[in-house]
Structures are given as C-alpha cells and as structure tokens.
Amino acid sequence: VQLQESGPGLVIPSQTLSLTCTVSGGSITSGIYYWSWIRQLPGKGLEWIGYIYYSGSANYHPSLKSRVFISVDTSKNQFSLKLTSVTAADTAVYYCARLFRDYGDSGLDHWGQGTPVTVSS
C-alpha cells in the first residue's frame, strides 16, 4: 500500500488549505482501516488532525474541529483534507496515513511522504 499527498504548497492567510491523499496498492474500502491526516509543525512533534472511515464517518481533533473537513471518494481511492481560515500557525508538513483498528490493536502503519504547506501572503 502506498499513500501520496497532493495539493498546493502555499496558501494565503484566511484561505482554505486543501490536500488530497491517493491510496494505491489497496482498497480504501477495506474494513479495518481509518484514513488519517497528521501534521508536523516546523521543528515540532506530531499532531493528529482527524480521520475518516470509507463510509464517510469522520472524527476530528477538538482544537481544529471548527475548521476541518475530511472527505472520502471511494471511486478514486482518495481522501481529502480541507482546513479553513488558515494562519501562519498552520504552516506544517502534512501527512496522510492509514490507521488500522483490529480487535483493539491499532497503529498508523502506512504513511505518505508528507507535503510541506506554508501559509503566507
């Protein structure tokens, strides 16, 4: 399984950040997987943004919930992230990743390479 992020590397403040993750080598409709977005602020640790199940059911980090929307397109084997009203604090490397959940076990077992996004005018 491979994941690949795509989208603009530069976003204007107050605009919407939009990224897509294309999944290859496996189906996004496999039952034990949740399709996730994680970001890494410059020189900092990892922050989970949210994830979506192939059915369309999504969960988001409470601190971002008012600005985040994750969607899935099973026909294209893709899922997408939209983050509205961005500021410089949203500048980060954005990763898409596959989270497995299987009888209580879990982990982010496949990741995209990450895409840097800068918020600047």
Next chain:
Amino acid sequence: DIQMTQSPSSLSASIGDTVTITCRASQGFTNSLAWYQQKPGKAPKLLVYAASRLESGVPSRFSGSESGTHYTLTISSLQPEDFATYYCQQYFSLPLTFGGGTKVEIK
C-alpha cells in the same frame, strides 16, 4: 485529551548501547500505545503497537513494555540506522495524541 509525556527529549548513545525511552500517560489505559521512528525529512515508521507487539519487518532489537501508565521502548545493541527521533502515540481515546519525541544522537 490524554497527554503523553515522553522522556528524555534527547539522548546520546554509542553503537552497541542499549537505549530506553519512556512515555507516561496522563490517564490510565492498558495496551493502547504505539511507537514510531522518524528520520529527518521522512515520514514516521511504525515500530511497535499494543505496547509490545513488533510491527512486521521491524528488527527484534526493538521491544516495548508497559507498567501501569508508563510505557517503554528499548533498543538493544544500537545500530547506525537507529539514530532518529522516536515518538509514542496513544490510541485509547480520541483525539489520538503523541509524545513530544526523543532524539537519539550519536555520542
């Protein structure tokens, strides 16, 4: 949110050393913890899940353990390719949260 406090934030070690990294959870849970390795400019890589289960393909010198709210990643006989930053992550409850990271450097 469950806060994961990871220590140390960095350490220096030599090839062949045994290294121990610890994560402490702000709330109690059992087993629901993963460890990742990240090298500069690369995505994190899953090493351990369920506190002690090794991901397929990960060398056996990596091991994880649990004691109450304390979780430990041990690297036995450190190899050159092990110099990286390591993160813990809990999946007991949402939001998923990560520790602050431990950078393992060459002494």
